[in-house]
Amino acid sequence: MHYETNCADRIKIVWWDGSGVCLYAKRLEQSKFCWPRIGPHRVQLNHAQLLALVDGLDWKKVRPVAVKRPQSVG
Template sequence: MIGFQSDLKVILVTGPIDFRAGINTLAALVSNTIAKNPYDGQVFIFRSRRADRLKLLHFDGSGMILLTKWLEGSKFAWPPIQDGVMKLTSAQMALLLGGMDWRRLEQKPVKIPTMAG
């Protein structure tokens, strides 16, 4: 299971993949193409050419997880297609998986009130 804890590292691969790829192919892609370790607990998100399907790859400490999600009748919000990766927060990943536009999420600094002595 992929937990949505706040310190979860999420890597979005911006270019589309061959959606026939399985766990071994995606792990090799992570290792060889984007020079990351697929076994270090990060979540790697890949998209299909039509942007209506996603694959997530995650090592949870005991085994590799491959999750696939399809949207019926719409597309996932995605940055322009290019080679490379982007980092997402766990909140942005949750919005992406829900089919929402995660790019509208902004982190606002929290102001901590100070006590005057």
Template sequence: MYLAAGYTDLRRGIDGLATMIRFRFQLDPYDKNTLFLFCGKRTNRIKGLLWEGDGFLLLYKRLDNGAFSWPRSAEEALEISSEQYAMLMQGLEIIPKHPIRPNNQRTSENRRRSIKRSRKSGFWLARYLL
């Protein structure tokens, strides 16, 4: 499964998406059982393209409520697992915005500093999670 990060013009059909896969991402759209996912500027809609061996299957999903959490930063195709796909369909982040750093027994001073930062930035609930 591949996810096209960034915006995609969802007016494109099968041929337009297959061309984008081949020339923009240098991937083979004819890879059997490989799903390519695209999201437009409206994050409640996605398209998928799948080669089944005898033809393409074009998928379209529109959420009534909510939005997909779609990575917008890079103009590349990201390979995702089936677990990440399930998370994406549930509206969860599949690529963390901030890397997780190891937590080596925080001292009370570090804890106080992070509480102050969280209050300053408006995340008052963070102090209850520490």
């Protein structure tokens, strides 16, 4: 079951920054946020996925990229 409401163009994020509670709110003007399916499990987003969600992109398509360290310098 996919959950959508009339307010799928709005998001509110509440977090603790170590000294108090912060609230971030955003409303998209031309698109809707890509919400996860409703279920008994929590959804954890990494930094890149959260940025994609806030920008109105499909955060489920964001994957971490492995970066290889150079073998030698110079």
